[in-house]
Amino acid sequence: MPRTHKTTNSTRHRILTEAALLFRRHGYRGTSTRQIAEAVGIKQPSLFHHFANKQAILEELMAISLEESLAGAQRAAIAEGSAAQRLYDYVLWDLTTLHRLPFALSGIYAHDVLEDPALATWSAKLEALYAALRSLIEQGIRSGEFRPVNPDLAQAMVAGVTFSHIDYSAEHAGGDPVELGSEGAVFILSGLMRDPASLERLVAAARL
């Protein structure tokens, strides 16, 4: 989501950046509000002027990373045309976007934090994203484009590859987002398609 920060280097923005970095390294629960404040260069209670509580920081990071992906997956799931092409286009766009984000989002989607009832909204959005992916995979199986895989497992593997890109991106700065995203999309589609040779056509017809 294109945020509407008045100044991109506001304290609020710096809190988000530093918190994302720390959440990745030490996890949400393993990161204290004191650590975040220190990284930003303010004292711990000053955080609560910008965010109601620690969880609000996490929720804003989830919004940044999840809402666009969910909308894109749902659009792809109901669009017209080849399921393989729609999945390819979606994955390529999603991974490319992830590699472009200025935040280190790994560690935000751990089970333990999403299981918290207070984050049920976000857990539901992630589940909706998974449902859209599953639908896309099932469409591809019915049309004969994909092998007759277990749709639940296939969806989990697609998500697993996505998370691996989030991790990779956090550890290796400076790669070309489109190139990395493309490698992920090709990997996933090759893993699912009955005839991976025809993948070249998808790549050529892709629209970002």
Added chain:
Amino acid sequence: MPRTHKTTNSTRHRILTEAALLFRRHGYRGTSTRQIAEAVGIKQPSLFHHFANKQAILEELMAISLEESLAGAQRAAIAEGSAAQRLYDYVLWDLTTLHRLPFALSGIYAHDVLEDPALATWSAKLEALYAALRSLIEQGIRSGEFRPVNPDLAQAMVAGVTFSHIDYSAEHAGGDPVELGSEGAVFILSGLMRDPASLERLVAAARL
């Protein structure tokens, strides 16, 4: 690792089982020793008669899940023959083993817990496993069996698929371990091979 428990339903064993379940649901840091004790049916301080501290429980679970995988990957990386065949055999065996484990291992391999310097030994073992996988992938690229992918990213994606199987296994009981493992191995190899059509030969020649 085949554990040497005198009785498989010893309190010690029950602590491991319940802790694994709770670590998966709430994460290592999100799980208190009180919760573990309550699940087992004893009081919190009684845990410390069986394990020196909370971390020792985690380390035993890591030993169970990681040591065999590491040894298998290192064997595969230096063995003779086709890199694709060795990767296929390893992934199939590893995933099948994972799906057979009586423990819910998800949530154990989160970054935040492995970053703790006290767990450096286990972090190093995981890194060694990744190095073996990377070597196997590089061998396949050199031999022309695999597409010229980014080895670091490819290794991350293979690990991502493995983690997705750990998660899937924790949420869907009762699937056939070999069938699930096979779907994972085919997915990964299809994603890497230059000529996925020849995958049938690997599947036929596989030795578990």
Added chain:
DNA sequence: GTCTATAGTATGATAGAC
């Protein structure tokens, strides 16, 4: 091997001055 009681520490969040 399990219990009660408790020490020692870290955490998230609030109150109120400036």
Added chain:
DNA sequence: GTCTATCATACTATAGAC
């Protein structure tokens, strides 16, 4: 908008009786 001071709570782990 940031600070100091502090509260209330939760946690891991230990001591010592039974």
